[in-house]
């Protein structure tokens with residue numbers, strides 16, 4: 001458990017080091033430096049071991065995020081069951097548990113999740129930044145978008161809070177309206193996060209854009225070399241309009257814990273969230289927009 005640096009605060013816990021999903025834009029790839037691994041990101045994984053959490057109640061009321069620098073439901077979880085073990089240890093903790101994944105392996109543990117949901121807060125988030133399987137295949141080795149959507153639907157139907165995490169939003173490629181339209185009846189929250197090109201993967205993504213979407217090169221140059229924010233500012237406005245259209249709340253950098261009426265997920269704007277300062281859930285851009 002480490003104190004989380006994400007805008008939603010709390011603790012991060014990662015049952016593995018490395019991630020076979022191998023996303024081309026993975027912010028966690030910097031982890032390599034601290035692990036001694038020299039292999040390419042996505043081609044190695046260490047299976048962690050830990051002493052049993054003796055006093056899980058100390059996390060009562062705390063946010064615990066599973067999967068900030070690995071996907072706890074990566075394919076090898078089927079064999080090693082570390083995420084399941086962690087959830088069993090936290091089952092009665094009273095923590096506010098958030099599972100972030102790109103997989104449907106989470107369905108294996110649905111009974112356990114339902115049990116946790118009875119006594120603790122539990123949320124499962126799926127990253128979905130496209131409905132185009134070809135683009136998805138270009139970007140990650142996780143299961144198809146259709147399988148993620150089906151898993152979200154089943155978990156939502158089981159009474160567990162779900163998030164459609166539209167992240168990272170690729171300028172000119174990610175269609176937030178189509179994704180919200182497709183998921184609004186099976187999630188409580190929609191999170192929006194911009195693509196942030198930091199570190200080693202910037203060159204790879206820029207090359208991908210130039211090879212596959214040459215028409216977008218000037219836009220990416222504006223955003224990622226000249227630091228022009230107008231694209232994401234316009235998208236923020238569009239998200240606000242979509243919130244009005246679907247009668248949803250629209251908030252900045254906040255994670256309200258609530259189940260919402262079906263079809264009206266709360267839309268959360270995390271664009272440029274790395275600039276947010278302040279308390280766990282109320283950064284400087286923390287303004288509530290009413291539909």
Ligand code: SF4
Nearest residue numbers: 019021022023026070
């Ligand atoms: S699933 Fe998450 S942790 Fe795994 S490679 Fe993709 S972005 Fe990184």
